[in-house]
Amino acid sequence: HEIEAQPGQTILDAAMQAGIFLPHSCRSGRCRSCLLTVDSGETEATVPELVLSDEDRMAGHVLSCCRVPMSDEVAVSGARILTVPLPTEVTSPARISSIEEIAEGVLAITLRLPPKLQFNFLPGQYVQLRKGAGVMRSYSLANAPRADRQLDLIVGRVPNGEMSRYWFEEAKPNKLLTLQGPKGAFVLEELAGEDVLMVATGTGIAPIRALLEQIAAQGPSE
Numbered sequence: 001h002e003i004e005a006q007p008g009q010t011i012l013d014a015a016m017q018a019g020i021f022l023p024h025s026c027r028s029g030r031c032r033s034c035l036l037t038v039d040s041g042e043t044e045a046t047v048p049e050l051v052l053s054d055e056d057r058m059a060g061h062v063l064s065c066c067r068v069p070m071s072d073e074v075a076v077s078g079a080r081i082l083t084v085p086l087p088t089e090v091t092s093p094a095r096i097s098s099i100e101e102i103a104e105g106v107l108a109i110t111l112r113l114p115p116k117l118q119f120n121f122l123p124g125q126y127v128q129l130r131k132g133a134g135v136m137r138s139y140s141l142a143n144a145p146r147a148d149r150q151l152d153l154i155v156g157r158v159p160n161g162e163m164s165r166y167w168f169e170e171a172k173p174n175k176l177l178t179l180q181g182p183k184g185a186f187v188l189e190e191l192a193g194e195d196v197l198m199v200a201t202g203t204g205i206a207p208i209r210a211l212l213e214q215i216a217a218q219g220p221s222e
Helices: 011-017 054-058 162-170 202-218
Strands: 033-041 042-044 061-063 067-069 074-077 090-103 106-112 126-130 136-142 152-157 176-181
Touching: 011 054, 011 067, 042 061, 126 152, 136 202, 152 162, 152 176, 152 202
Parallel strands: none
Antiparallel strands: 033 061, 033 074, 042 067, 090 106, 090 176, 106 152, 126 136, 126 176
């Protein structure tokens, strides 16, 4: 695949703009989901790639979410191309529809979006939420798309967490938040003839629950 990157555009963003969907998650250099190898050419990191080891750097490994091409041509390899197109990200208001403590230190939250908003997502993706002008935090969606178009979250208490304090002490139905997403590429691809093992602990069950709902809706496989 040959793609063109605009000045200052990351490898990941350039690929996505060209319709080539690469695995990724945090988009901020804090995970290894978008790891690939630079075979030739020069690139520059926009943020420190703290998750890369010295061995990674010696091997030419970089994170495509925060690497900008600095030479006329850059050749990369080792990136798996997703077979599923990822939905377009949007920014929108979102209201709390319901909030319930389902276990000690764990909340089940349902959000509703504006009726006319075109918000499409794939099970396994996440959104970022912000209250007012405060901090923004990421939350996996805990449901597959459904008829009422609402979004489920499973949120655990984080000691001294600013958003955690909001959820457990301030949040009420009809409170307004700002939502950005969907984000991430933790999605199902073609499963024909494949066995799938999913493992999750704690509130990490959220994206797994969404994926299981998707599989159940597709019916039994041959």
